[in-house]
Every structure is written in C-alpha cells, then in structure tokens.
Amino acid sequence: MKYYMPVRLYDEKDCVVRHADDIANVGRKALIVTGRRSAFLNGAFDDLISALSSGGVSYLVFSEVEENPSTDTVLSAAARFAGEGVDMVIGIGGGSAMDAAKAIALLLRHPGAGLDYLYDPDKSPEALPVICVPTTCGTGSEVTGVSVLTRHDKKTKISMVHKVFPVLSLIDGKYLKNAPxxxxxxxxxxxxxxxxxxxxxxxxxxxxxxxxxxxxxxxxxxxxxxxxxxxxxxxxxxxxxxxxxxxxxxxxxxxxxxxxxxxxxxxxxxxxxxxxxxxxxxxxxxxxxxxxxxxxxxxxxxxxxxxxxxxxxxxxxxxxxxxxxxxxxxxxxxxxxxxxxxxxxxxxxxxxxxxxxxxxx
Ligand SMILES: [Fe+2]
Structure with missing residues (x-):
C-alpha cells in the first residue's frame, strides 16, 4: 500500500489572510490563475491580494480560465508569462482554475514545452510550486495532483500524465456564501x-x-x-x-x-x-x-x-x-x-x- 498526500492544508475561517506568511514562504512573485468572475465576487481574490501584499509578494493575474479549461488556454498562458520571473502559481476558484494552475506551473518550469509535454510520461513532472484556494465544493483539486484538461483535438477531457500536487491549500467555507x-x-x-x-x-x-x-x-x-x-x-x-x-x-x-x-x-x-x-x-x-x-x-x-x-x-x-x-x-x-x-x-x-x-x- 502507498499513501501520498504532500499538501500543507489549512481549513478554517479567514485562512488565506491568516496564513499570509505560509504563502510568502512559497515564493516571491506569483502568477494568480483564475476564471473571469467568481473569485472576484466571493471575496477570495481580495483576501489573496491582501495576504500577498502583507507578505511583500508581487503578482501577475491570468483571469481567462474557462470552465473545463483547454490545453490551448494553459499553453497560451504559459507562453504569455514565460520570462516574467514568476516563481509560484496560485489557482483560485473551482476545479477549472486549480487544474489550469497546475498545468501552467508545469509548463512555466519547462520553457518552450508544448502540448506533447503534458502527455509524455518520460518528461520531468517538476513544476513551479502551486497554491490552491478552492471556491467550490466538489473537485478536490486542492489535494490532488490531477489536472483534467479539455483536448479539442480529441473532443474530450483528458488528465495530463504528470501529477502536480499543490504545496499549500487554503480552504474556507465562506467563499461558498454567494454561490448559486x-x-x-x-x-x-x-x-x-x-x-x-x-x-x-x-x-x-x-x-x-x-x-x-x-x-x-x-x-x-x-x-x-x-x-x-x-x-x-x-x-x-x-x-x-x-x-x-x-x-x-x-x-x-x-x-x-x-x-x-x-x-x-x-x-x-x-x-x-x-x-x-x-x-x-x-x-x-x-x-x-x-x-x-x-x-x-x-x-x-x-x-x-x-x-x-x-x-x-x-x-x-x-x-x-x-x-x-x-x-x-x-x-x-x-x-x-x-x-x-x-x-x-x-x-x-x-x-x-x-x-x-x-x-x-
Ligand atoms: Fe470529478
């Protein structure tokens, strides 16, 4: 038997703000990966920005993750932010944002890597460290290494072969308050x-x-x-x-x-x-x-x-x-x-x- 769950996890009210130090210990320049709306409406994005500011961490934002994110989206995000000196990726939102964050963290760690990299088991699974802040209650992506991506070329969703576990996940039920x-x-x-x-x-x-x-x-x-x-x-x-x-x-x-x-x-x-x-x-x-x-x-x-x-x-x-x-x-x-x-x-x-x-x- 084998059990592997390498995620430091905090599950408590206001944990994003309360654990600003833990976030700052992961990196100095973050790429925040999220969808277009919900993280901005449920308070999670604001909490994260205040935690990053108090820890003196700079950040860039990619807020174009669609539902069931595609390999095209993660590849274009990685291309856009390569060379920016990002040293950690923070996925904030539902499974789509967190799964995209893991794939982008992998691609940023291997500049020039393309679609094949995500599905080649012989390549290194090393990625930039990932932090997750879930704002929905189903995916569990905050504690798994899985990143499920839409492959338009195959007309379905396929997990990338590499496992990228978050190093830190911050779970707060309050982000569900305004969820439909x-x-x-x-x-x-x-x-x-x-x-x-x-x-x-x-x-x-x-x-x-x-x-x-x-x-x-x-x-x-x-x-x-x-x-x-x-x-x-x-x-x-x-x-x-x-x-x-x-x-x-x-x-x-x-x-x-x-x-x-x-x-x-x-x-x-x-x-x-x-x-x-x-x-x-x-x-x-x-x-x-x-x-x-x-x-x-x-x-x-x-x-x-x-x-x-x-x-x-x-x-x-x-x-x-x-x-x-x-x-x-x-x-x-x-x-x-x-x-x-x-x-x-x-x-x-x-x-x-x-x-x-x-x-x-
Ligand atoms: Fe599922």
Missing part, C-alpha cells in the same frame, strides 16, 4: 461521485477507506441543504468544502472509475456540468456493486437504497436529458478503454457497462 444553489449541488454531486468511485475501486485499500468513509459521513450532513429542505449555514459551508477535500484525498490515491470516465464525453459534447455528468451514471454504477458494500456506502451517505439515490440525482439534475446517440458514444469510448473497464472493484463487462449507462433512462 445549482453550483453547490453540482459540485457536491461531484464530491459524492469521488467518494463512491474511490471506494468501489480496484485501488480501494484501507487508506482510501479511511478518508472516503469519513467523507461520506460528512457529506451526508449537508444532504438536506442540497435538496433544499433547509437553508445553508456557515457550518454547512465548512462541511461542504471539507467533504470535498476529503473526497479529493481519496481519489488522489485511487483515481476515479466508470462514472467519471463516461462523463467526459457528455460534458464535452453537451456542456453538462462535470458533477452532474458524473452523477448521472452514479446510480447505475452503485446498483451493480456487491450488496453488502452497496448498502454500507449508501447508508453512510444518507441514502436508504439505490432508489433513493436515483431520485436524489434525478431531482438534483433537474431531469437532464441525454440523447441516446450521445450515451452510445460515451459507452463506446469507455468500452474500448481497458484500464477504465478494470478500474472498479467488481467486474464490468460490455453488458453491465450498458446497464450503467442507460440506468437513469
């Missing part, structure tokens, strides 16, 4: 998928179980918020962020499995949010799990049985409609991916994969 309910639901379903897929995984050892079981219990505490039964409190926001980080620690060890693999085509072609695209395949996946494991996992996350999970996903997604030819396409891609077909802890063949894909229809 739909974003919280989408990202929490992503976290749930990470927990299920890490547990029902070939690589689910005792260390994966340690984090994933804890994550399921914490995730269940906020279920009534996700279904709209009650208002979201500050405590809920902390639990939402924390269960997402714990889920991230689980997939950092095990990787994801069938629902995530199926989701990428759906997100690329139809623009369905990542969490919901993975969530769509979750009930079919869990329905196939051995009875005892299935019951334990469902109950820990607050569901009596697969039907209850299915209704939760159906309600949360607002009844997403995925055309049959699109499901067929996702099915074919995963069917031909030998590693993914073997990633679950139970046998998946062509027939059972079909059952997973069409379970919600």
């Amino acid at each position: 309910h739909s974003l919280i639901v989408n990202s929490s379903v992503d976290a749930l998928a990470h927990l299920y897929e890490s547990l029902l995984n070939q690589k689910a050892d005792d260390y994966v179980k340690m984090t994933a079981f804890a994550g399921l219990g914490m995730w269940s505490l906020t279920r009534d918020v996700l279904t709209g039964k009650r208002e979201c409190t500050d405590e809920d926001r902390s639990y939402l962020m924390r269960s997402s980080a714990i889920a991230g620690m689980s997939i950092a060890q095990s990787g994801t499995s069938i629902p995530h693999a199926l989701s990428y085509t759906i997100t690329y072609d139809l623009g369905i949010a990542h969490g919901m695209a993975a969530g769509f395949f979750l009930p079919g996946f869990i329905a196939l799990a051995p009875g005892k494991e299935r019951k334990e996992i469902l109950n820990l996350s607050g569901f009596a049985d697969t039907d209850e999970l299915t209704s939760f996903i159906a309600n949360a997604s607002g009844g997403i409609n995925i055309p049959d030819d699109e499901l067929e396409k996702a099915y074919e891609k995963v069917r031909n991916n030998e590693a993914k077909m073997k990633s679950a802890s139970f046998d998946i063949d062509e027939k059972t994969l079909r059952d997973i894909v069409w379970y919600m229809i």
Whole structure:
C-alpha cells in the first residue's frame, strides 16, 4: 500500500489572510490563475491580494480560465508569462482554475514545452510550486495532483500524465456564501461521485477507506441543504468544502472509475456540468456493486437504497436529458478503454457497462 498526500492544508475561517506568511514562504512573485468572475465576487481574490501584499509578494493575474479549461488556454498562458520571473502559481476558484494552475506551473518550469509535454510520461513532472484556494465544493483539486484538461483535438477531457500536487491549500467555507444553489449541488454531486468511485475501486485499500468513509459521513450532513429542505449555514459551508477535500484525498490515491470516465464525453459534447455528468451514471454504477458494500456506502451517505439515490440525482439534475446517440458514444469510448473497464472493484463487462449507462433512462 502507498499513501501520498504532500499538501500543507489549512481549513478554517479567514485562512488565506491568516496564513499570509505560509504563502510568502512559497515564493516571491506569483502568477494568480483564475476564471473571469467568481473569485472576484466571493471575496477570495481580495483576501489573496491582501495576504500577498502583507507578505511583500508581487503578482501577475491570468483571469481567462474557462470552465473545463483547454490545453490551448494553459499553453497560451504559459507562453504569455514565460520570462516574467514568476516563481509560484496560485489557482483560485473551482476545479477549472486549480487544474489550469497546475498545468501552467508545469509548463512555466519547462520553457518552450508544448502540448506533447503534458502527455509524455518520460518528461520531468517538476513544476513551479502551486497554491490552491478552492471556491467550490466538489473537485478536490486542492489535494490532488490531477489536472483534467479539455483536448479539442480529441473532443474530450483528458488528465495530463504528470501529477502536480499543490504545496499549500487554503480552504474556507465562506467563499461558498454567494454561490448559486445549482453550483453547490453540482459540485457536491461531484464530491459524492469521488467518494463512491474511490471506494468501489480496484485501488480501494484501507487508506482510501479511511478518508472516503469519513467523507461520506460528512457529506451526508449537508444532504438536506442540497435538496433544499433547509437553508445553508456557515457550518454547512465548512462541511461542504471539507467533504470535498476529503473526497479529493481519496481519489488522489485511487483515481476515479466508470462514472467519471463516461462523463467526459457528455460534458464535452453537451456542456453538462462535470458533477452532474458524473452523477448521472452514479446510480447505475452503485446498483451493480456487491450488496453488502452497496448498502454500507449508501447508508453512510444518507441514502436508504439505490432508489433513493436515483431520485436524489434525478431531482438534483433537474431531469437532464441525454440523447441516446450521445450515451452510445460515451459507452463506446469507455468500452474500448481497458484500464477504465478494470478500474472498479467488481467486474464490468460490455453488458453491465450498458446497464450503467442507460440506468437513469
Ligand atoms: Fe470529478
């Protein structure tokens, strides 16, 4: 067994400002990588600027990261900021910003590196140090080395082969305060998928179980918020962020499995949010799990049985409609991916994969 989680993590109110010294210890000139809007509206960007100023750290800003960032975006950012003397990269936002930050940090460390570098396992994985400040509650990117990027040349999303773990992550539930309910639901379903897929995984050892079981219990505490039964409190926001980080620690060890693999085509072609695209395949996946494991996992996350999970996903997604030819396409891609077909802890063949894909229809 192996357990690797090299991230210094602070999870507390106002931690970005409170740990200005930790940020200043990582580097002297930062490239801040973020999207166009949310980090500027939820207060995270302002907190970061005040922390950098108090630590005497200078910075540049790249705020053009799109949802499901493409390799084109990270390559153009790296080209733009090469030669600026940046010595750390700070990803602030959801998974898109943090994943882009990791790829840009890798590219900046190897001037002139192109698209091939991101996908060549023989190249050095060394990157500029990365700091993450998550402002959504699903990706877990703040505790993983994974960077999932959109490949327009292949019409899907593919993780770069190199693992770039952040050296420091600062987690504060307050950044969820003004987040739309739909974003919280989408990202929490992503976290749930990470927990299920890490547990029902070939690589689910005792260390994966340690984090994933804890994550399921914490995730269940906020279920009534996700279904709209009650208002979201500050405590809920902390639990939402924390269960997402714990889920991230689980997939950092095990990787994801069938629902995530199926989701990428759906997100690329139809623009369905990542969490919901993975969530769509979750009930079919869990329905196939051995009875005892299935019951334990469902109950820990607050569901009596697969039907209850299915209704939760159906309600949360607002009844997403995925055309049959699109499901067929996702099915074919995963069917031909030998590693993914073997990633679950139970046998998946062509027939059972079909059952997973069409379970919600
Ligand atoms: Fe995910």
